[in-house]
Every structure is written in C-alpha cells, then in structure tokens.
Amino acid sequence: MVLSAQTQLIDGLNALTAGLILLTAFGMVATRQVQGVLRFFIVQSLFLAASSFLIGFNRDSIHLIALGVITIGAKVVAIPLVLKRTLPDELYERREINQVINIPVSLLLALLLAIAAEFIVSPLVGISTDPVVHVNLPIGLAGILIGAYSLVARREAIPQLVGILAMENGAFFAGVAIASDLPLIAEFAIAIDVILIAVVIGVLTRDITRTVGTTEAATMSELKEEPHLWR
Amino acid sequence: MALMAALCLPLFAALLCWIKPLRGFAWVVTVTSLSLAFAMAVFTASRVLEYGVAVGIPQWFEADALSILVILLVSFVCSVAAIFAGGYMHHGSQQSRRLWWFYCNYNLLVFALIVVPACASPNLAWVGVELVTLFSILLVGFEGTPTALEAAWKMAILTIMGAPISLLGFFVLYWAYHMGGGGSLETWRGLSTSAAAMSPNLLKFSFLLVFVGFGAKVGLAPMHTWLPDAHSQAPTPICAVLSGIKTTVPLYAILRLLSIVLSSSEARIGNWMIIIGLFSVGIAALLLLQVRDYKRMFAYSTVEHMGIILAAAGFATREGASGAVAQLMNHSITKSLCFYSAGAVLIVLGTRQIQDVRGLFKLSPFAGAALLLCSLAIAGAPPFPIFLSEFSILSAGLRSGHNVAVVVLATLIVIAFVAIFLQVNRMLFGDPEPASTSAAVPRSVRTAILIAAVPVVVLGVYIPGPVHSLITLAAQQLGGH
Numbered sequence: 001m002v003l004s005a006q007t008q009l010i011d012g013l014n015a016l017t018a019g020l021i022l023l024t025a026f027g028m029v030a031t032r033q034v035q036g037v038l039r040f041f042i043v044q045s046l047f048l049a050a051s052s053f054l055i056g057f058n059r060d061s062i063h064l065i066a067l068g069v070i071t072i073g074a075k076v077v078a079i080p081l082v083l084k085r086t087l088p089d090e091l092y093e094r095r096e097i098n099q100v101i102n103i104p105v106s107l108l109l110a111l112l113l114a115i116a117a118e119f120i121v122s123p124l125v126g127i128s129t130d131p132v133v134h135v136n137l138p139i140g141l142a143g144i145l146i147g148a149y150s151l152v153a154r155r156e157a158i159p160q161l162v163g164i165l166a167m168e169n170g171a172f173f174a175g176v177a178i179a180s181d182l183p184l185i186a187e188f189a190i191a192i193d194v195i196l197i198a199v200v201i202g203v204l205t206r207d208i209t210r211t212v213g214t215t216e217a218a219t220m221s222e223l224k225e226e227p228h229l230w231r
Numbered sequence: 232m233a234l235m236a237a238l239c240l241p242l243f244a245a246l247l248c249w250i251k252p253l254r255g256f257a258w259v260v261t262v263t264s265l266s267l268a269f270a271m272a273v274f275t276a277s278r279v280l281e282y283g284v285a286v287g288i289p290q291w292f293e294a295d296a297l298s299i300l301v302i303l304l305v306s307f308v309c310s311v312a313a314i315f316a317g318g319y320m321h322h323g324s325q326q327s328r329r330l331w332w333f334y335c336n337y338n339l340l341v342f343a344l345i346v347v348p349a350c351a352s353p354n355l356a357w358v359g360v361e362l363v364t365l366f367s368i369l370l371v372g373f374e375g376t377p378t379a380l381e382a383a384w385k386m387a388i389l390t391i392m393g394a395p396i397s398l399l400g401f402f403v404l405y406w407a408y409h410m411g412g413g414g415s416l417e418t419w420r421g422l423s424t425s426a427a428a429m430s431p432n433l434l435k436f437s438f439l440l441v442f443v444g445f446g447a448k449v450g451l452a453p454m455h456t457w458l459p460d461a462h463s464q465a466p467t468p469i470c471a472v473l474s475g476i477k478t479t480v481p482l483y484a485i486l487r488l489l490s491i492v493l494s495s496s497e498a499r500i501g502n503w504m505i506i507i508g509l510f511s512v513g514i515a516a517l518l519l520l521q522v523r524d525y526k527r528m529f530a531y532s533t534v535e536h537m538g539i540i541l542a543a544a545g546f547a548t549r550e551g552a553s554g555a556v557a558q559l560m561n562h563s564i565t566k567s568l569c570f571y572s573a574g575a576v577l578i579v580l581g582t583r584q585i586q587d588v589r590g591l592f593k594l595s596p597f598a599g600a601a602l603l604l605c606s607l608a609i610a611g612a613p614p615f616p617i618f619l620s621e622f623s624i625l626s627a628g629l630r631s632g633h634n635v636a637v638v639v640l641a642t643l644i645v646i647a648f649v650a651i652f653l654q655v656n657r658m659l660f661g662d663p664e665p666a667s668t669s670a671a672v673p674r675s676v677r678t679a680i681l682i683a684a685v686p687v688v689v690l691g692v693y694i695p696g697p698v699h700s701l702i703t704l705a706a707q708q709l710g711g712h
Contacts, residue, residue, distance in 0.1 A: 127410060127430055144395055151392055160388060167395035174399055178406035183416065186354040190398070193361045197391055200365045204372060204387060208380050 010058045011131050017051040018139040021173060022114060025146045028166060029110045030103050034094045034158050038080065041162045041169075045075035048169050052176045055132055064180055067187050071172070074191040079165065079198045083158070086202035088209065091158060100153045110146045117142035128178075136177035143170020157205040161198065168194055233278070234287040234294050237271035237302060238345050240264045241309075245338035254331035258317045261334045265310035265341060272306045275299055280697055280704075290416045291351055296704030298348035300556065301483050304563040305348070308475045309341045311683050315571050316468035318673030319578065333373055333466075340366040340472065347480045351418040353488070357401050360481050364390045364448060367477055371465040382464035386457040390448045397444025400437045404488070407433035419487055423710070426495040435500065438492045445481040451507060451541065452514040455534045459518075462530035463583065467574030470526060474533045475567035479559055482537060486544050486555065490710040493547050504545030505636050509643070511538030516643045519650035524583045525576065528654055529569045532609055535647050536562040536617075542640060543624040544709065550627035553706030557620035560702070561690065565608045565617055568683040572601035575676055576658075579669045585654055590663035597672055599659050601680050606655040608687050610648040616690040 024044035031037050049068040056064025101109070118138045125134050147167030154160050175182070244264035248257040276299045278285040285294045294302060316337070320330060343366055346359035368390075372383030408417050411429035426434070447454040458478075462470045492500055515535035522528045536558065543555035575598040580588055592599035608615035621644060628637040663669075690698070 121436075124432055124436055127433065140399065144399060147395070148392060151388065164388075164391055164395065167392070168398065171395040171399040171402065175402040179402040179409075181409075182354060182402075182405060183352075186352065186358070189355060189358040193358055193365075193394075196362070196365050197394070200368055201387060201391070204368065204380070204383055207372065207375060208384060211375060211380060212377050 007058060010054050011135075014051055014054045014058075014132055015135050017047045017054065018135045018173070021047045021051070021169070022139055022142060025143050025166060025170075026107060026110055028159075028162065029106050029146060029150050029153075032103075034156060035092045037159045037162050038083070038092075041165055042076055042080060044166065044169055045071060048173055048176075049076075051136070051173060055176055055180065058132075059180060061180055063182070063184055063187070064176055066184055067172075067176065070187060070191045074195055075165070075169070078195050082195065082198045083161075083202055086199070086206050087158070088206070091156075091205070091209070094156060100155070106149075106153060109149060113145040113149060114142040117145055130177070132177045137174045140170045140172070140174025140177075143167065143173055146170075157201070157208070161201045161205075164197065164201075165194065168197075232287070233271045233274040234285050234292060234302075234349060237268045237275060237306060238287065238292065238342070238349050240268040240271065241338045241342040241345065245335050245342065248331050248335040248338060257331040257334035258313070261313045261338055262310065262317070264338070265306060265313050268341075268345070269303070269306035269310050272299065272303045276303055276697070276701060280700060283704075287349065290418060291355070292349050293351040293418070293420075294349055295420075295708055296701055297483070297487070297556065297708040300560060300701055300705050301348040301480065302345055304479065304560060305341065305344045305476050307686075308563055308567045309337075309344065309472055311571075311679050312468040312471045312567065313337070314675055314682070315471065315574065315679035316466070318675035318677075318679075319467055319574050321673075329373075333370070336366055336370055336373075337469075340370060340477075344472075344476055344480055348483060351420070353404060353417060353419060353422070353484070354401050356484050357397060360397075360445065360448065360484060361391075361394050363477060363480060364394070367469070367473060370469045371461045371473075373466055373469070374464070376464075379464040382457070382460040386461045389454065389457045393444035393447040395444075397441045400440030400442075400444060403433055403437035403440065407437060422491050423494065426491045429495060431495055434492050434495055438488055438500065441488055442485060445485050446507075448481040449478050449485065449537050450511075450534050451537055452511040452534060455511065455514070458534060459527040459530040462533070463524050463526040467526075467570055467577060470530075470573075471567040471570035474530060474570060475563045478533055478537055479563055482540060482559070485541075486709060489544055490552075490708070494710050501545040501547040505542045505633060508538040508540070508542030508545060509636060509639055511535070511541070512640065512643045512647070513538075516647040516650065519647050519654075522650075522654065523585055525585050525588070525654065525658065526570070526573050526583055528585070528651065529566065529573060529609070532569070532647065532651065533562075533566060535643075536566070539621065539624065539640070539644070542636065543627065546624075546628055546631045546633060548627055548631045549706060549710075550630060551624065552709035553702055554620055554624035554627050556702050556705045556709065558617070558624060561616040561620050564683070564686045564690070565605065565615070568601075568680070568687050569605040569609050571676070571680045571683055572598065572605045575601055575672050575680060578672060578676065581670070585658060587664075588658040590661045591659050594663050594669040595672060597677065597680075601684070602655060603659055604684060605687070606651050608691075610651040611644060612648070614691045615687060619691065 024040050027040040028037050049071040052064050052068035121137050144167045147163045151163035244260050247253050247260045275285045279299045343362035347356050350356045368383050368387045372380045407429045411425050413425050450458040512535050515531045518531045540555045540558050543551045579595045579598050611617045611621050625637050
C-alpha cells in the first residue's frame with residue numbers, strides 16, 4: 001500500500017514536470033531575447049532530466065537514471081558551453097524585432113499544436129496502461145510540434161537552433177516513457193549527436209556572420225528555385 | 232572482420248589527415264584507405280553471398296545482402312570521388328590551405344555513410360544518418376562563399392529539423408517491438424521476424440514519423456528545396472557523394488522500415504508511397520524542363536530517381552523490390568559519373584550556366600564525351616543500366632496491377648528524358664563562343680571519370696553472376712510477395 005502511494009506520488013510529480021516542460025516550450029515561443037530563449041531551453045532540459053530520474057526511480061531502471069545524467073551533461077553543460085565558445089557575444093544580446101507572426105498569435109498557435117498532439121496520439125496510448133505513457137507521449141509530441149513551429153517562425157540563427165534542440169527534448173520526453181530500456185550506447189550516441197548538432201550549427205553561424213554579416217535567415221535569398229516556374 | 236575493417240578504415244584515415252605532419256599527404260591517405268575499404272567491402276560481399284550474412288560484432292554490426300550492397304556503393308563512389316577531388320580541389324578551390332580539413336571531414340562523412348547500413352540496430356542507424364547530415368553540411372559550406380554558406384544553412388535547417396521527428400519514430404518503433412514481445416536488443420532482422428506481433432497502429436505511426444524525418448534528407452518533394460542549392464554550391468566531389476550516396480542511405484533506412492510495415496499491415500501504405508514517389512518524379516520532371524544550371528539539372532534528376540525508387544518499393548511485390556534495389560544501385564554509380572563530368576565541364580569552362588556552354592565537343596572532346604555518356608545513362612537510354620532497372624520497375628508495376636501509376640510514371644520518365652536531352656544538346660554541339668577560353672582537364676579527374684564509367688557501361692550489357700545474386704538476395708530482404 002505504501003509502495004503504491006509512492007508510485008502515485010511519483011506519477012503525479014512526473015505529470016507536474018510534463019506541465020512545466022510544456023510551459024517552457026511556450027516560454028521559448030514568447031521570448032524575444034536570444035539569451036532568454038537559451039535559458040528557457042536549459043530549464044526545459046533540467047525538467048527532462050527530472051522526469052527521467054522520476055520514472056527511473058519508479059521502474060528501478062538504472063538506464064533512465066544514466067539518461068538523466070547524460071541529459072544534464074549534454075544539454076545543460078556542454079551545449080551552452082559549445083555555443084559560448086563558437087559564437088561571438090554580440091549574437092546573444094540581440095532581440096528579434098521582426099518575427100513572421102507576432103507573439104500572441106504564436107502562443108495561440110502553439111496551444112493549438114499542443115491540443116493537436118493530444119488528439120494525434122490518443123488512439124495510440126490506449127495500448128499501454130502505464131499512466132506515464134499517457135502523460136509523456138502527447139507532451140513530447142507537443143514539444144516537437146511547437147519546436148518545429150518556432151523553427152519556421154524564428155529568423156535569428158540561435159533561436160532556430162534552440163528550436164531544433166527543443167524538438168529533441170520533446171522526442172526524448174516521449175522516449176523516456178516508451179523506450180526506457182533502450183541500450184545505453186544508443187542513448188549515449190544520441191547525446192553526442194545532439195552536441196554535434198550544436199557544434200555544426202554554431203560553426204556555420206559563425207562563418208555566416210563573418211562573411212555575410214547577418215544571421216537573419218530571411219535576408220539570405222541568393223539561391224532560388226528556377227524563377228519562371230514559381231513566380 | 233572485413234566488415235569492421237571497412238567501417239574503421241575511413242575513421243582511421245580521418246585521424247591521419249588530422250595529424251599535422253601528415254596533412255600534406257591527406258589526399259594520398261584518403262584515396263588509399265577508401266580503396267582498401269572498398270576491397271574489404273568486396274570481400275565481405277563474397278562472405279554474404281556464401282553465408283547469407285556477415286557479422287562484425289554480433290547484434291550490433293551485421294551485414295546482409297541489402298546492407299552490403301549499400302556499403303559496396305558507398306565505398307566505390309566515395310573512393311572514386313576522392314580520386315576526383317585530387318585534381319578538382321587543387322584546381323578550383325579558394326581554400327587550398329585548408330584541404331587537410333576537407334579530407335578529414337570527408338573521411339568522417341564516409342565513416343558515417345558506412346555506419347548506417349552496417350548497423351544491425353535501427354537506433355544506431357538513426358545516429359549514423361544524423362552524422363551523415365552533419366558532416367555533409369560542413370562540406371557543402373566548405374568554399375565559404377556567401378552562396379555556399381546560404382546553401383549549407385538551408386540544408387542544415389531543413390534536414391536537421393527531421394532529426395527529432397525521426398528519433399521519436401524510432402522510439403515508437405522500439406515501443407512497438409517491446410509490446411509485441413521482442414527481445415532486449417532491437418535489430419532489423421528481429422523486427423522483420425516479429426512484425427506480425429506488433430501493433431499495426433504503432434508501426435504506422437512510427438513509419439510516418441521516420442518517413443517525414445528522413446524524407447527531407449532523401450530530397451523527396453515537397454521537402455526537396457535544399458537539394459538543388461546544396462548540389463550546385465558544394466564542391467563537385469561532394470556533389471557526387473551527396474547525390475549518389477547521401478540521398479540513398481536514408482532511403483535505405485526508409486525501405487527497410489517500409490518492408491516491415493508492409494508485411495504487418497495492409498498495402499495502403501504502399502499506395503501512399505507510390506503517390507508520394509510519383510509526386511517527386513513529377514516535380515523533378517517539370518523543373519528539369521527549365522533548369523539553367525547544369526549541376527542543378529543533375530540534382531533535380533536525383534529527386535526524380537528517388538521518387539522512382541520509392542514508387543517501385545510501394546508496389547509491394549518481389550519484382551518491385553528487386554527493381555527498386557537495382558535502380559538504387561544504378562542511380563548511385565550513374566549519378567556520381569554525372570557529377571564528375573559536370574565537374575570536368577566546370578574546370579574546362581568555369582561556368583555553371585547551361586546557356587554559357589556551347590560546342591563543348593570542340594572545346595574539350597573528353598569532357599564532351601563524358602557528359603554525353605553520363606546524360607544518356609542517367610536519362611535512361613538503352614543500353615545503360617538505368618534503362619534496364621526502369622523497365623523492370625514498369626513491368627513490375629503492370630504485373631501488380633498498378634496500371635495508372637505505371638502510365639503516369641512512364642510519361643514522367645519520358646518528359647525527364649527529353650528535358651535532359653534538350654539541355655545537354657545545347658551544351659555539346661554547335662560552335663563555341665569565340666571568346667571562351669578552356670582549361671585542360673587534370674589527370675586525376677580523367678582517371679576518376681574513366682573508373683566511374685566502367686560499371687555504367689558494363690552493367691548495361693552484362694550483369695555478372697555475383698552482382699545479380701546480390702540484387703536478388705537484397706530484394707528478398709525487402710520482402711514483398
């Protein structure tokens with residue numbers, strides 16, 4: 001009986017982190033400051049690690065505990081460090097003035113995406129009776145969709161990168177629930193891969209700022225499809 | 232063991248290129264190690280033909296007929312492209328001081344390309360596909376010009392965005408595998424044996440996510456927009472690898488997963504694949520008609536061929552699968568030859584615009600002959616291998632009752648054929664503009680073109696026994712009934 005109460009408590013706490021992860025995803029959509037977006041991402045990664053610890057404790061899975069540690073190492077420590085080293089400081093102090101869609105509408109769209117995610121997975125989660133799956137899969141998918149949206153709507157390089165990384169967080173948040181005993185090597189390789197994404201985009205952004213002088217993706221439009229078909 | 236050697240040689244070569252005293256020999260190191268890797272792949276292929284599977288590390292690195300075919304293609308195309316790079320990069324690159332960095336990165340790319348087919352586990356294959364994307368992004372932007380960086384940026388955003396989506400797809404696949412009572416280690420083989428026990432809904436959802444994520448990397452329309460940019464701006468040896476192999480490798484993963492999904496649930500997914508494939512072929516055929524840059528022309532032709540392969544796999548029959556595998560192979564060897572020829576033309580004339588190229592035969596008979604040969608081969612004229620595989624795909628479609636799809640596909644192939652010929656015709660014949668100056672084709676570029684032309688010419692008239700049985704075995708792996 002005591003054990004079941006503990007399980008329930010942990011499931012409740014996991015649901016709380018799920019809510020907080022969704023909230024940080026909204027926060028990334030609503031923030032104009034480049035530095036602020038990055039901070040929201042770090043906080044979100046901490047919640048992801050927390051969820052991984054909680055479920056790992058509940059299922060007695062050393063894998064998930066290790067995954068939580070890997071998440072903190074990769075996303076809270078390594079990625080901000082990598083970005084700090086490759087990118088010039090002035091990029092962090094930027095504010096995005098011209099977003100494609102303004103913030104209130106963006107938030108509304110993000111909300112709609114979250115609801116859509118719930119609907120997409122609702123026929124699937126019935127397969128499992130584990131409450132964790134019912135929480136993590138829809139929220140994870142919502143994280144992916146909202147990240148993809150901010151990738152499309154953003155124009156500065158770093159917020160776009162953070163959009164990709166936030167999508168990765170969403171995938172992992174679903175992953176800790178549904179693929180909890182994935183071999184550790186695979187998870188480690190995935191973490192390395194995420195760091196490499198930050199390195200590659202960081203280097204590319206640095207090169208672009210040096211040669212083109214801007215990191216607003218929208219101003220780069222030298223290359224086009226063959227004009228007279230699409231005009 | 233040979234499999235592990237083929238896998239580790241490029242990694243070792245990357246390390247050697249990075250060591251300072253050896254940086255001057257980066258080209259020699261790269262060509263040697265990649266040719267050795269090809270030899271290892273050939274040896275592994277002989278083992279696969281004998282025993283059905285070659286094992287590097289059990290449960291982790293294993294190669295069956297389909298994966299060894301892809302490994303053979305990767306090592307062949309990449310070693311020839313490395314030979315080509317010798318003359319091309321020293322001739323045209325603005326960055327000749329950083330060439331060691333180019334070769335280091337190139338070797339890492341080859342390593343990642345071999346990892347994907349060599350992995351027995353789908354999750355590690357995902358890691359491999361992502362590494363391929365990341366290493367190729369830096370190579371696309373290698374020249375550092377604003378347009379090259381823009382192409383690299385577009386490619387980065389569009390293709391890396393697919394990474395988390397397909398990652399969730401693989402997580403769901405793992406979940407389905409476990410709910411269906413699979414063992415602790417998930418392998419492609421284990422997946423296909425327990426496909427019947429898995430929940431069809433989960434499988435479909437996972438396939439959808441992986442398809443969206445990897446489809447962008449393959450360059451299927453409407454997610455193809457990065458492809459012509461990257462393939463026109465990257466250094467030409469990289470274009471050959473990107474178009475010939477880098478698009479094929481994620482497609483390999485899609486085909487593997489598709490065969491599992493098709494064997495578990497009804498054939499509706501197959502029909503969707505035919506529709507999406509035909510859409511890509513159609514978009515590419517229309518864009519081919521009015522392309523202005525000959526490197527972009529070959530890039531659109533890649534979109535076309537990816538669509539054809541996907542549609543062939545969508546027929547869900549054994550014949551369709553063997554057509555798809557043959558087309559995959561023929562596209563890789565032919566398309567890399569196309570880019571080598573395009574590179575030769577670029578060296579001779581220094582322009583990428585089709586309208587600025589006239590009378591190529593008179594300016595450089597070698598580049599002209601190469602361009603004529605490769606465009607006949609890529610457009611699918613007899614007696615070249617692509618003609619054979621396209622023909623077998625069309626007949627497989629008719630036999631499985633997809634008559635409408637076959638008619639549409641045949642029409643679009645003919646449109647693409649005519650389009651490529653109109654463009655190439657303008658470049659090859661006529662009199663050169665009097666002002667145009669021409670440079671000589673470097674020796675290593677000639678060598679690469681001659682080597683790459685051998686399989687394109689031979690496989691059209693004679694398919695050696697081992698190659699034929701490799702294709703048949705690979706088609707069996709893709710299933711179909």
